[in-house]
Amino acid sequence: MSKVRTQDLLDQFNLEIVAGEDGVHREISTSDISRPGMEMAGYFKYYPSERLQLLGKTELSFFNELKEEDKKDRAAKLCTDITPGIVITRGMEVPDALIKAASEAGVPIMRSPHKTTRVISRLTNFLETKFAPFTAIHGVLVDVYGVGVLITGQSGVGKSETALELVKRGHRLVADDSVEIRQEDYDTLIGNSPSLIEHLLEIRGLGIINVMTLFGAGAVRSFKRITYCINLELWEKNKQYDRLGLEEETMKIMDVEIPKATVPVRPGRNLAVIIEVAAMNFRLKRMGVNAAEEFSHRLTGMIDENKAGSPKGGFPGADV
Known part of the structure; x- marks a missing residue:
């Protein structure tokens, strides 16, 4: 999980810093955002001071109707030593009492010209992505007909060669060798490549090749949702393989179970075509058509x- 600081919000969303510039390096520890409505009324018993605070039209309108003494009291209690920042929406004017309290406590006040619902939605999406559970898996991730196919298997089984053939057939490479996976929702896995090896394929006998340089920008993707896993394994003579497709295997990555198929590898089998058909068949199953x-x-x-x-x-x- 990467660290997020208030400065990252300023850079990402082009927010205007109004006060508390000394605190822009404060760390944000949670993706939850607080709208301190009850706190404006003076109830701070359960104030989540560690969260990013967002003040919209309702909160500031109420704050501006308070007496000066109450304004100073509420502002001082809002700006604690662990509050990562306060965001003001709709480009509204920031009350002097809040600016003074934020400057003294070193709490950055940032202002956005956009509506409150849009700001809170974008901030939440950004923070949830940053704080999403993360893991890495040895494999290849390819976008095949819109299906994010994670190809796994032991080293040397032919994952990269299969990915190269799929790219030649018009599909898009996301990651080779190492796939970084983050769980953005309770059932959503997003895969991408480490920046060091992005757009690169390792082919034994050829070495490292740059897929984007060879095949163009349309042959690669930066990230893709993983919805299907195909495990390649060397053919075992005495092992019974599923011939009808009635058995449904799954693979668990973090908290998410995704459908999985095991494809035996032996000379003469065109793995790229098999994976293409598997992806199309997977799409048909999701549409309610099951040939098996x-x-x-x-x-x-x-x-x-x-x-x-x-x-x-x-x-x-x-x-x-």
């Missing part, structure tokens, strides 16, 4: 018809 289940229903129906046509409930010719 349809085949199973057909087979069950034929068996039932044969049983019904047999004199003793068995197959025709069973007594011969």
Whole structure:
């Protein structure tokens, strides 16, 4: 999880610093944002002082109607030594009492010209992305027909070579060798490449190649939501592989379970085409079309018809 400071908000959203410039390096420890309505009324028992504070039209209108003594009291209690900052929306004028308290406590006051709902939405999205749980997985991430396919498998099984073939077929590379994954929501995984190896592929015998330079900007993506995992493994003669597609495996990454398929690797198998078809079939399943289940229903129906046509409930010719 990366550290976020108040200065990052100033840089990211082009906010205007009004007071408390000395505190722009304060660290923000949570993605939660507080709108101190009850605090403006004087109730500070449960004041979340460690959160970023946001004052909109309602809060400032109430504050401006207070007596001068109450204004000083509320402002002093709002600006604590751990408050990372105060954001004023709609470009509204900041009360003098609040500016004075913020300057004394070193709490930065930032101002945005945008509406309160838009500001709080953008700030929350930014902070939740920064504070999202994070992990890294050895594998390749490719955007295949809009499906974020995470290709895993032991070293040397052919992940990068398969990704290269997919790029040649018009799909887009996100990350090779190491995939950085963050959980942005309870069921959303976003994958990207480490900056050091972004847009690069390692092909044994060739070395490092730059996919964007070779195939153009349309062959790469900076990040992609991971929705499907394909695990490549060397073919084992005595292992039974799923031939119908009725078995549904999953892979757990942090708190999220994603569908997974195991594809055996052996000479003569075109892995790129198999992964393309797997991605298209995955999209069909999400649309309610499952070829394996349809085949199973057909087979069950034929068996039932044969049983019904047999004199003793068995197959025709069973007594011969």
